[in-house]
Amino acid sequence: MANRVILLDVECSMFGMRARLALAEKGIQYERKEENLADKSPLLLEMNPVHKKIPVLIHDGKPICESLVVVQYIDEVWKDKSPAFLPSDPYGRAKARFWADFIDKKVYDAGRRIWSTKGEDRETAKKDMMDALKLVEVELGDDTYFGGDNFGFLDIALITFCSWFHAYEVFGNFSFEDHCPKLIAWAKRCMEKESVSKSLADPNKVCESLLLLGKNYGGVDQ
Structure with a gap:
């Protein structure tokens, strides 16, 4: 077809x-x-x-x-269908792609180490996660979304990680809101969009899945 x-x-x-x-x-x-x-x-x-x-x-x-x-x-x-994800100017597109790549390299890696390690390694992973997200917060600034008033490419790249934040908090015994309140406020705005809320997995289900994986990796305290 x-x-x-x-x-x-x-x-x-x-x-x-x-x-x-x-x-x-x-x-x-x-x-x-x-x-x-x-x-x-x-x-x-x-x-x-x-x-x-x-x-x-x-x-x-x-x-x-x-x-x-x-x-x-x-x-x-589907460029004829709104919204456009990437900015119209080359510099804006380059920045969005840079930060999306940063998220995949830094945020993903730190998150993986939070649930798959213990002790000092986990503490290092938590610090790496917070350091990375604080840089992302600076990029967000005071805008509604990373695309300014428009939900776009970088918002899509990062918001899906928020389904995993609860699991990271359970494994790492910390609060994202305490460390990155501006980013959590952004995530709550994103979740008000029906496309976001219906596309993201239940954080509790993610946590259950990671608890099983964590046992296999030795990252769950017995």
Whole structure:
């Protein structure tokens, strides 16, 4: 079927949530297929033979992989549908891409270490997380969204991590609101958007999943 859109996804993945949110913002109808990463489907292995990861957007039979690439693809292919995710000027687009890459490198890595380690390593991960998010707060400034008055690319890149914040707090015994109140206020504004609230996973479900993973990684205190 021409223009058929399929998303290979995992409910609690912040990267899968990005694709769901981008599709919701553009109002694109699609078929969602939940993947089991412990037993990957033949379709996932066929569509993403390089990394074998989700999300994979399949548009008219052609796969698009990596979440930030998927979000940009959705923005470009359905450019006639509002809103536009990236700024119109090259510098604004470059900044948005820079900070999205920063989030994937610094915030994701620190979060992974919060739930998969203990003791001093976990304390270091918490500090790294706060240091990274405070820099992101500076980039937000006093704007409503990272795109100013418009919810856009960098908002999509970061808001899905907020579904994981509760789990990080449980593992690390700290509060994001105490350290990054401006960022939490931004997250609450984002969650008022129906596209966001319906695309993000339940934080409690994320926490339950991470508790199981944490036991395997040795990151859960016995």
